[in-house]
Amino acid sequence: MAIQKLTKNQSLVLDALEHAEGPLSAYTILDKLRDHGFRAPLQVYRALDKLLEFGLIHRLESMNSFVACAHPDHHHHHDHGVTAFAICEDCGQVTEMHDAGMEERLSVLAGNQHFKTEKTTIEIRGHCQNCTAE
Amino acid sequence: MAIQKLTKNQSLVLDALEHAEGPLSAYTILDKLRDHGFRAPLQVYRALDKLLEFGLIHRLESMNSFVACAHPDHHHHHDHGVTAFAICEDCGQVTEMHDAGMEERLSVLAGNQHFKTEKTTIEIRGHCQNCTAE
DNA sequence: GCAATTGATGTAATAACATTACGTCAATTT
DNA sequence: AAATTGACGTAATGTTATTACATCAATTGC
Numbered sequence: 001m002a003i004q005k006l007t008k009n010q011s012l013v014l015d016a017l018e019h020a021e022g023p024l025s026a027y028t029i030l031d032k033l034r035d036h037g038f039r040a041p042l043q044v045y046r047a048l049d050k051l052l053e054f055g056l057i058h059r060l061e062s063m064n065s066f067v068a069c070a071h072p073d074h075h076h077h078h079d080h081g082v083t084a085f086a087i088c089e090d091c092g093q094v095t096e097m098h099d100a101g102m103e104e105r106l107s108v109l110a111g112n113q114h115f116k117t118e119k120t121t122i123e124i125r126g127h128c129q130n131c132t133a134e
Numbered sequence: 135m136a137i138q139k140l141t142k143n144q145s146l147v148l149d150a151l152e153h154a155e156g157p158l159s160a161y162t163i164l165d166k167l168r169d170h171g172f173r174a175p176l177q178v179y180r181a182l183d184k185l186l187e188f189g190l191i192h193r194l195e196s197m198n199s200f201v202a203c204a205h206p207d208h209h210h211h212h213d214h215g216v217t218a219f220a221i222c223e224d225c226g227q228v229t230e231m232h233d234a235g236m237e238e239r240l241s242v243l244a245g246n247q248h249f250k251t252e253k254t255t256i257e258i259r260g261h262c263q264n265c266t267a268e
Numbered sequence: 269g270c271a272a273t274t275g276a277t278g279t280a281a282t283a284a285c286a287t288t289a290c291g292t293c294a295a296t297t298t
Numbered sequence: 299a300a301a302t303t304g305a306c307g308t309a310a311t312g313t314t315a316t317t318a319c320a321t322c323a324a325t326t327g328c
Contacts, residue, residue, distance in 0.1 A: 009276080041315070042315090043277075043278075046277080097246075097247070099242075106258065109218060109236065112231075115222075117259075117260040125252050142306095161285070175287085
């Protein structure tokens with residue numbers, strides 16, 4: 001797929017996510033971007049939709065929030081395979097993980113049901129190494 | 135763990151989910167139970183919380199809704215391992231899947247990060263066999 | 269060039285999902 | 299009988315997401 005130039009709003013939202021410590025909700029992004037002229041949720045949601053489409057960000061379903069992709073290809077938006085997220089409930093840090101074996105198992109499971117997969121969500125909630133050590 | 139007697143509200147909510155075609159949102163449940171005296175969201179959410187705790191229902195994170203567990207043990211609430219859900223975007227049908235290989239991969243992934251897993255969400259969105267055939 | 273289409277934007281209003289706060293009541297414990 | 303606990307009821311509010319409608323700039327087709 002060809003290079004994708006981002007619009008101003010899309011760049012602002014992506015920037016906010018890339019510079020954030022962890023995942024942000026749409027409304028948190030909105031607040032961060034008020035100084036840049038954002039006034040309404042839709043401005044954020046529209047940008048998020050496009051960024052998701054381009055594969056530059058991910059949505060974390062279990063916490064209604066968004067993170068910048070850990071290994072974005074800014075020139076060609078691509079399909080990473082299935083991504084699993086480890087989400088620390090203490091510090092909020094999110095780790096992206098990829099695993100061929102995992103994809104294989106999911107593929108088999110779906111195949112058993114003759115199910116046609118469109119999108120797969122894998123989110124592991126728990127405690128990261130730092131927050132486990134006491 | 136010992137047998138768990140459900141309260142009236144919990145039974146009503148569980149019943150609604152068990153008799154539903156597919157997943158229900160909390161507010162849909164509320165509407166279904168208005169005739170039984172439900173007036174406020176909290177009545178539903180409190181029951182849902184307990185039913186989740188007892189392992190009698192599941193929450194589908196990607197659609198903010200709830201389903202009755204496919205193989206409940208009404209006498210001893212138990213820990214099924216990881217459950218993967220295949221969710222049909224056409225008909226709404228949800229299939230529960232379990233797989234030891236998948237759990238193993240997840241366990242390895244988490245282990246690699248020294249991550250302590252509390253809860254794992256796996257949701258596959260797509261099209262079921264019926265809805266794929268045209 | 270100019271009309272038509274397309275895609276991004278702005279704004280307001282509303283819908284959908286979830287929680288906090290506060291008070292009551294019944295059962296159990298001490 | 300007092301204290302604790304857990305379920306319940308109600309209201310208000312907080313949070314997340316979408317619908318509806320209008321404007322504007324860029325592109326396309328004639």
